[in-house]
Every structure is written in structure tokens, then in C-alpha cells.
Amino acid sequence: MNLGFPLFPDQASTMAPRVDAVYFVLIGVSVFFATLISLAIIFFAFRYRRRSDLERPPEILGDLRLEILWTVIPLGFTLIMFAWGAILYFETYSPPPNALEIHVVAKQWMWKAQHPEGRSEIDELHVPLGRPIKLLLTSQDVIHDFFVPAFRIKTDVVPGRYMTVWFEASKAGAFRLFCAEYCGTLHSGMLGRVVVMAPREYQNWLSSGPVGNTVAAAGARLFQRLSCVACHGDKNTERGPSLAGLFGKHVRLHDGKVIVADENYIRESIVNPQAKIVAGYQSIMPTFKGLISEEGILQIIAYLKSIEPQEGMQVKQ
Amino acid sequence: MIDKAPDRRLHYLNVSYGVKSWLFTTDHKRIAWLYLLSVTFFFFIGGFFATLLRLELLTPQGDLVQAETYNKLFTMHGVMMVFFFLIPSIPAILGNFLIPMMIGARDLAFPRLNLASWYIYMIGGLLTIGAGVAGGVDTGWTFYTPYSSIYSNSHVALTVCGIFINGFSTILTGINFIVTIHKMRAPGMTWFRMPLFVWSHYATSIIFILGTPVVAIALALVALERVFRLGIFDPELGGDPVLFQHLFWFYSHPAVYIMILPGMGVVSELIPCFSRKRIFGYSFVAISSLAIAVLGFLVWGHHMFVSGQSIYAGMIFSLFSMLVAIPSAIKVFNWTATLYKGSISLDAPMLYALGFIGLFTIGGLTGIFLATLAVDVHVHDTYFIVAHFHYIMVGGAVMAYLGGIHFWWPKMTGRLYPEGWARLAAVTIFIGFHLTFFPQFVLGYLGMPRRYHAYPPEFQVLNVMSTAGASILAVGYLLPLIYLIWSLRYGAVAGMNPWKATGLEWQTPSPPPTDNFDETPIVTREPYDYARGEPQSEYVPGEVEHV
Numbered sequence: 001m002n003l004g005f006p007l008f009p010d011q012a013s014t015m016a017p018r019v020d021a022v023y024f025v026l027i028g029v030s031v032f033f034a035t036l037i038s039l040a041i042i043f044f045a046f047r048y049r050r051r052s053d054l055e056r057p058p059e060i061l062g063d064l065r066l067e068i069l070w071t072v073i074p075l076g077f078t079l080i081m082f083a084w085g086a087i088l089y090f091e092t093y094s095p096p097p098n099a100l101e102i103h104v105v106a107k108q109w110m111w112k113a114q115h116p117e118g119r120s121e122i123d124e125l126h127v128p129l130g131r132p133i134k135l136l137l138t139s140q141d142v143i144h145d146f147f148v149p150a151f152r153i154k155t156d157v158v159p160g161r162y163m164t165v166w167f168e169a170s171k172a173g174a175f176r177l178f179c180a181e182y183c184g185t186l187h188s189g190m191l192g193r194v195v196v197m198a199p200r201e202y203q204n205w206l207s208s209g210p211v212g213n214t215v216a217a218a219g220a221r222l223f224q225r226l227s228c229v230a231c232h233g234d235k236n237t238e239r240g241p242s243l244a245g246l247f248g249k250h251v252r253l254h255d256g257k258v259i260v261a262d263e264n265y266i267r268e269s270i271v272n273p274q275a276k277i278v279a280g281y282q283s284i285m286p287t288f289k290g291l292i293s294e295e296g297i298l299q300i301i302a303y304l305k306s307i308e309p310q311e312g313m314q315v316k317q
Numbered sequence: 318m319i320d321k322a323p324d325r326r327l328h329y330l331n332v333s334y335g336v337k338s339w340l341f342t343t344d345h346k347r348i349a350w351l352y353l354l355s356v357t358f359f360f361f362i363g364g365f366f367a368t369l370l371r372l373e374l375l376t377p378q379g380d381l382v383q384a385e386t387y388n389k390l391f392t393m394h395g396v397m398m399v400f401f402f403l404i405p406s407i408p409a410i411l412g413n414f415l416i417p418m419m420i421g422a423r424d425l426a427f428p429r430l431n432l433a434s435w436y437i438y439m440i441g442g443l444l445t446i447g448a449g450v451a452g453g454v455d456t457g458w459t460f461y462t463p464y465s466s467i468y469s470n471s472h473v474a475l476t477v478c479g480i481f482i483n484g485f486s487t488i489l490t491g492i493n494f495i496v497t498i499h500k501m502r503a504p505g506m507t508w509f510r511m512p513l514f515v516w517s518h519y520a521t522s523i524i525f526i527l528g529t530p531v532v533a534i535a536l537a538l539v540a541l542e543r544v545f546r547l548g549i550f551d552p553e554l555g556g557d558p559v560l561f562q563h564l565f566w567f568y569s570h571p572a573v574y575i576m577i578l579p580g581m582g583v584v585s586e587l588i589p590c591f592s593r594k595r596i597f598g599y600s601f602v603a604i605s606s607l608a609i610a611v612l613g614f615l616v617w618g619h620h621m622f623v624s625g626q627s628i629y630a631g632m633i634f635s636l637f638s639m640l641v642a643i644p645s646a647i648k649v650f651n652w653t654a655t656l657y658k659g660s661i662s663l664d665a666p667m668l669y670a671l672g673f674i675g676l677f678t679i680g681g682l683t684g685i686f687l688a689t690l691a692v693d694v695h696v697h698d699t700y701f702i703v704a705h706f707h708y709i710m711v712g713g714a715v716m717a718y719l720g721g722i723h724f725w726w727p728k729m730t731g732r733l734y735p736e737g738w739a740r741l742a743a744v745t746i747f748i749g750f751h752l753t754f755f756p757q758f759v760l761g762y763l764g765m766p767r768r769y770h771a772y773p774p775e776f777q778v779l780n781v782m783s784t785a786g787a788s789i790l791a792v793g794y795l796l797p798l799i800y801l802i803w804s805l806r807y808g809a810v811a812g813m814n815p816w817k818a819t820g821l822e823w824q825t826p827s828p829p830p831t832d833n834f835d836e837t838p839i840v841t842r843e844p845y846d847y848a849r850g851e852p853q854s855e856y857v858p859g860e861v862e863h864v
Contacts, residue, residue: 008762009763009764023692030685034678041671044656056849057847058658062651066654067651071643082636082690090632092691141468142464143624149695155623180697182388182456182461188379191773
């Protein structure tokens with residue numbers, strides 16, 4: 001059906017048809033119930049219209065069997081929809097381990113993306129077709145929301161922390177990217193597009209632009225320049241633990257808690273080092289807040305993910 | 318035409334005259350009128366903003382107003398409509414007028430507190446309008462942090478102050494209703510002889526008291542962070558922006574039930590009356606109101622499925638949101654079953670009530686879409702949401718409100734509204750509503766985000782359809798304003814009980830005397846004894862006192 005304007009969004013990710021299936025079932029059941037109720041009302045209103053002011057309708061108090069029936073049927077239906085929706089939801093926010101990781105930083109009113117090989121772009125996101133893409137997103141100011149209707153994915157982009165969402169594009173082309181969380185004056189101008197390309201074209205695109213270092217290499221340079229390395233060297237020292245191989249491991253804190261060293265933990269340790277002190281170390285690290293951009297923190301995280309574990313680490317498996 | 322009042326009987330409207338007699342009244346019926354005038358005023362201000370929004374959205378470019386102005390318009394539209402129209406509309410007008418009469422009392426438990434509630438409401442409302450006049454506020458009615466607390470350059474603190482003050486009005490009204498319903502029921506008015514209108518207001522009052530303080534605190538914290546830079550919500554200051562959303566929705570989701578429960582109460586009165594049937598499954602309808610009030614407090618996180626709360630929390634909130642759909646479904650089925658073998662008359666209030674069922678059913682069913690996690694991820698913050706909550710809050714709550722106003726208009730004024738015009742308005746609103754908001758479901762699934770001043774051109778056709786529908790809807794809302802005012806002077810004299818309804822409020826003259834009843838009525842029957850056509854008590858008004 002072509003009316004000159006779309007009535008249904010593109011299906012351009014592996015998740016899109018699966019979300020649409022849930023949607024169509026919901027529409028089907030809703031149309032059924034809405035029609036049932038409407039027809040019943042119209043039929044009763046006509047069939048039992050008041051013919052005389054003296055009418056005395058029969059007394060009907062209720063019917064327990066009916067009450068049970070119309071409690072149990074909607075309950076069963078909603079529980080099925082709950083389970084189905086929850087399974088897909090869980091998947092949307094659980095990226096597969098082999099996903100290509102791209103960093104996205106939002107600010108009023110633009111999107112900045114950085115690819116692991118080093119190329120970065122604004123208000124556009126180029127991705128290869130048929131490969132899981134994991135986005136690690138944060139905001140520099142207010143809450144934004146990364147929304148690609150054709151992929152049926154969306155996540156708020158919250159300042160002060162990382163959000164994760166993933167997709168696998170199933171169709172080449174350019175698709176709209178919207179900011180879906182109201183973020184101030186030019187909210188409706190915070191648009192972009194996601195360009196899905198064949199993997200080879202994506203590789204060409206990566207190497208065609210101004211190519212710098214990989215994100216991890218940029219992170220390594222920052223790690224030197226900010227003198228992080230003075231305390232976090234190859235080996236644990238009195239001043240600080242080595243960070244090699246830290247990412248994804250369990251860390252015991254001085255108060256006995258054990259946490260996982262994920263992106264949010266590393267970010268917090270850079271901007272607010274007093275928040276979580278590793279067991280056996282003094283609280284001597286100064287904050288790097290204001291000295292490093294959100295992009296810089298993401299580069300350091302990429303660097304830390306890339307370095308191999310050394311012997312004598314304090315991390316506990 | 319001359320005023321052809323039939324008798325010069327003394328009643329609450331003619332017992333005294335002059336501005337002072339109104340501004341210092343403690344009569345719940347007069348206070349209801351104060352609310353009716355002010356709520357209507359705020360409704361048309363909010364409606365004016367909506368008109369500008371829909372006109373801007375006729376074209377994809379932002380051309381009618383600037384982006385900043387547009388953002389202020391949708392914020393002020395939401396704030397006015399939610400806090401100063403929808404929340405007080407049915408409870409403060411119809412609830413105030415009717416609860417004492419329905420349970421056979423002379424007034425609410427605390428008449429002076431009732432008047433104070435109105436003054437507090439007016440102070441809050443005028444402060445908020447003052448913030449609008451001073452330059453407006455652009456955060457959206459949801460005031461999400463850290464935008465509202467740090468980044469916005471508009472009058473957030475003043476607006477929040479107005480809403481904060483208004484909250485006390487809501488809380489006091491809730492306390493007044495609960496105490497009245499507990500302590501002032503006439504002899505024989507047992508809990509399960511109470512009209513469902515009273516039940517639903519009881520449930521609403523519980524939400525008033527439990528929820529309002531939380532939103533007041535949340536908004537006060539926004540103001541404190543804004544003014545004193547306390548680090549509560551802004552991560553730059555060490556705060557957590559998502560915490561605000563938890564506090565805000567802990568109230569503001571139940572607030573949706575504040576808007577719809579009284580509407581359900583109205584519909585539960587109208588349908589038995591105009592089908593001359595006892596309501597089907599009275600106790601299921603009554604208890605489902607309480608179930609909604611209780612479960613409604615456990616679903617706030619469904620506004621936050623993509624906000625970064627734990628995905629397991631998301632699942633729990635999804636499950637509870639599914640459960641809260643059940644009592645609503647039970648009500649719809651019971652109302653429909655009440656029509657079966659009735660004696661149905663399609664007077665204007667009944668048209669509004671049936672329209673309510675139609676719109677509320679669509680609003681409720683699309684609520685299941687939103688409770689379904691994977692679908693919500695896609696439609697969250699799009700026009701699908703806008704359409705859904707307008708179906709509930711405008712389709713549902715406003716239809717019920719107008720139905721109630723028409724139904725009790727003869728009781729409030731002693732005059733009948735013009736039936737033909739009223740039916741025309743009801744049908745116009747029903748059609749105009751669908752034309753306005755149905756295209757927005759399609760827009761939302763297509764992916765058009767809400768709060769967009771300008772939008773990509775492929776969304777234009779549906780937006781034009783929506784704006785066209787809105788113009789029909791606007792006519793539908795203006796009609797009652799005109800003919801109801803007309804009827805005050807020229808409407809036919811109503812008499813005590815024009816609908817042959819069974820409730821206690823219909824056993825006293827229209828308009829009622831200041832004390833409602835000459836002596837306390839003794840309740841002997843169930844509320845909806847339409848089969849025998851018997852009223853709830855043997856009460857008959859005593860000797861008529863003349864002016």
C-alpha cells in the first residue's frame with residue numbers, strides 16, 4: 001500500500017520483525033476486544049432501547065462465573081505478553097560478546113560517535129551490515145535518548161554513567177536517528193542518521209576519512225599524558241594497583257564489597273576516585289574531573305580493555 | 318425572556334447574594350462552583366496552548382512559533398491540564414458537590430478546610446500562570462533533571478512553587494473526603510450501600526494523600542538544586558538524574574488513576590440510571606477501584622523502561638503494569654453487562670458514558686502495548702504515548718467529567734440543559750477525539766518522537782489529520798460552554814429528579830437547600846434499585862421555605 005507517506009516503519013534490524021510480531025498480536029487482540037465491547041454496546045443500546053417510560057427491566061445482580069471468566073482471560077493474555085516482551089527486552093540490552101563496540105557521546109544538540117579504529121563522526125553513525133553493534137553511550141550534559149525507529153531500539157543517554165544497547169542491521173541504507181528524550185531548545189533538531197553499509201564498504205569508509213590512532217591507542221597516550229601510569233604501572237605498587245587485565249574482573253574494595261570492574265566503575269574511579277577504594281590501597285588519587293573529556297574517558301576505558309593481564313595482579317577472579 | 322423560576326423556594330444559590338457570600342462560603346456546593354469556574358478557566362488556558370501546538374505541527378518546519386516558545390507551550394499545556402484541570406476536575410467539582418449529598422450528610426467533615434483548599438488551589442494556579450506570564454517554563458510537565466534543575470533558562474522555580482502549593486489543596490481535599498466518607502454517612506448507609514461514585518472518590522483520596530507529598534518533595538528538591546546547587550539529581554554535583562524520575566513517577570503514575578478513577582465513578586452512576594438497571598457486579602466494580610489505587614502505586618517504573626533502571630526492575634514493573642490492567646477490564650465488562658436487558662435511553666450523559674467506555678477501552682488496551690517491554694522500547698517517548706495518555710486522560714477523564722456535569726447540572730442549577738445540543742456536542746467530541754488522536758498512534762509507531770517543534774516531512778500527512786480533528790474537538794468543547802451558560806437562564810426547570818435516579822442526591826430539591834436535607838435521611842436500600850425504581854431512602858423534603 002503506497003499512499004505517498006509511510007504508515008509503518010522500515011524493518012532494518014534483526015530485532016525489528018520480532019518486535020513487530022508482538023505488536024501485531026497486540027493489535028489483533030485489541031481489535032478483537034474493542035470490537036466486542038463496541039458491538040455489544042451498540043447492540044444492547046438498540047435492542048434494549050427504552051420504549052416506554054414505565055419499563056421495569058429485570059433485576060440482574062451479577063454473575064460470578066462471568067466475573068471469573070473476564071478476569072482470567074485478560075490475565076492470561078497479559079501474562080503471555082509480559083513474558084514475550086520481557087524476553088526481547090532482555091536481549092535488546094544484553095549485547096553478544098563479539099559485538100563491535102562504538103562509543104557515542106551526546107550533548108545539546110548533537111551526537112558524536114567514535115569507531116574503535118579511530119574514525120569519529122558527528123550526527124551520523126556508519127555501521128556494517130549483518131554484524132552485532134554494541135553502543136556504549138553517555139551524555140555530556142542532560143539526558144538524551146538514542147532512538148532508531150527502523151531498528152526498534154532506544155535507550156536514554158544519561159550523564160554521569162554509561163548506557164548500553166545493541167543491534168544488528170539487516171538492511172543497507174540510511175535510517176533516521178532521533179533524540180527521543182526532551183533535552184532543551186533544539187531537541188527536535190538533534191537528528192542524525194545511521195548508515196548501514198556492506199562490511200567491505202564499511203572498511204573502506206573507515207580508512208577513507210581522517211584516520212587517527214585507534215581508540216585504544218589514543219587512550220594509551222592519554223594514560224601517559226595525564227600521568228595515570230605514574231601510579232598504575234605494569235605492577236602493583238604501594239601507590240596504586242596495576243590496571244592491566246582489570247576490565248571485567250571482580251575487585252575487592254576496602255570495605256569488603258566485591259564489584260565488577262565495568263565501564264561505569266572505571267569512569268567513576270576517574271572522576272570520583274574516593275567513591276570506591278580498592279582493598280589494600282590508600283585513598284590518595286585526585287579527581288580527574290574537568291581534566292578529561294567524556295571522549296577521553298571512553299578512550300582510556302578502551303585502552304584498559306586492550307591491555308593484557310600481568311603477573312602479580314591484585315584482581316581476584 | 319423573563320426568568321420563569323417556578324417557586325421562590327430558599328436554596329443554596331439564593332440564600333445570600335454578593336461576592337462576599339461566595340468568597341467566604343463554607344457550603345460544599347458553593348465551593349464546588351468556585352472550583353467549576355476556576356477549573357474551566359484553567360482548562361481553556363490549557364486548551365489555548367494545545368491549539369497553538371496543533372497549528373505549529375501543521376507543517377514540518379518550525380514556522381509558527383520559535384522552538385523555545387513551542388517548548389514552553391507544551392510544558393504549560395501539560396502543567397495546566399494535569400495539575401490544574403484534570404486532577405481537580407471531577408473530585409473538586411462533582412465530588413465536592415455530591416459526596417455529602419450521596420451519603421446523606423449536610424456538608425463535608427471540614428467545611429472551612431474545604432474553602433481553604435480552593436484558596437490554596439487558586440494561589441498555586443495563579444503563581445503558575447504568573448510564571449507563564451513572566452516568560453514561561455520549558456522543561457516539559459515532567460521536569461526531568463538535570464535539565465530542569467541546572468540547564469533550563471526558564472522559570473522553573475516559580476512554576477514548581479505553584480505546583481507545590483497546589484499539592485496541599487489536593488491533600489486537604491483527600492483528607493476531607495476520607496473523613497467525610499468514614500464519619501458522616503447517614504444511618505443505614507453501609508459501605509456496600511454507597512454509590513460507586515463515592516467508592517471511587519475514596520480510592521482517589523487515598524492516592525491524593527499518599528502520592529502528592531512525594532511529587533511535592535521531588536519538585537521541591539528540583540528547586541533546591543536549582544537555587545542552591547545542592548547535588549541531588551545532577552551528576553556534575555554528585556547526584557543521580559534517574560532518582561528524580563523514580564520520585565516523580567511514584568506520584569505521577571498514580572496521578573493518572575486520580576484522573577480516571579473519579580471518571581469511572583461517574584460512569585458507574587450514569588450507566589445504571591440510563592439503563593434502569595442495577596449495576597452488574599457491584600462489589601467487583603467497587604473493589605476494582607481499590608485494586609487500581611493499590612496496584613497503581615507499584616507500576617511507576619514502567620515510565621522508565623529505557624531510562625537505565627535495572628532490566629530486572631523493568632520486568633517487575635512490566636508484570637505489575639499488566640496486573641493493573643485487569644481491574645480496569647473488569648469495570649469495562651461490568652458496565653457493558655449492565656446494559657443487557659436494560660431500558661436504555663441515550664440522553665446526553667449516557668452518550669458521554671458510552672463514549673467514555675469506547676475511548677477508555679482503546680486507551681486501556683494500548684496501555685498493554687506500553688506495559689509490554691519490547692514494544693515500549695520502540696514507542697516510548699513517541700506520539701504513541703501521547704495518543705495513549707490522551708485516550709485515557711482526555712478520552713476517558715474528560716468524557717466522564719462532561720457526562721457528570723450534564724447529569725448533575727439540573728441538580729446544581731435547577732435547570733435542564735438543551736438535550737439536542739448536548740447530544741450533538743457529545744457526538745462531536747467523540748468523533749473529533751478519534752480524528753485527533755488516532756493518527757498519533759500510527760505516527761508513534763512510525764517513530765515520531767514527542768515534544769518535537771519541527772519534524773521530518775514524511776510525518777506531515779498524519780499531523781495534518783490530527784490538527785484537522787483537533788479543530789472538530791475544539792468545537793465540541795466550546796458547545797457545552799455556550800449552551801450550559803445559556804441554560805442557566807433559559808433552560809427548562811428541572812424538578813427534583815429529572816432522570817428518575819435512585820441516589821439520595823435526587824431526593825432533595827433542585828437546587829438543594831444549604832443543608833441538603835431537612836433532616837438526616839435514613840437509608841434503607843441498595844444504591845441502584847432501578848428494578849423497582851425505588852430511591853435509597855424514604856426521605857421526602859419537608860415544608861418548603863420561601864424567600
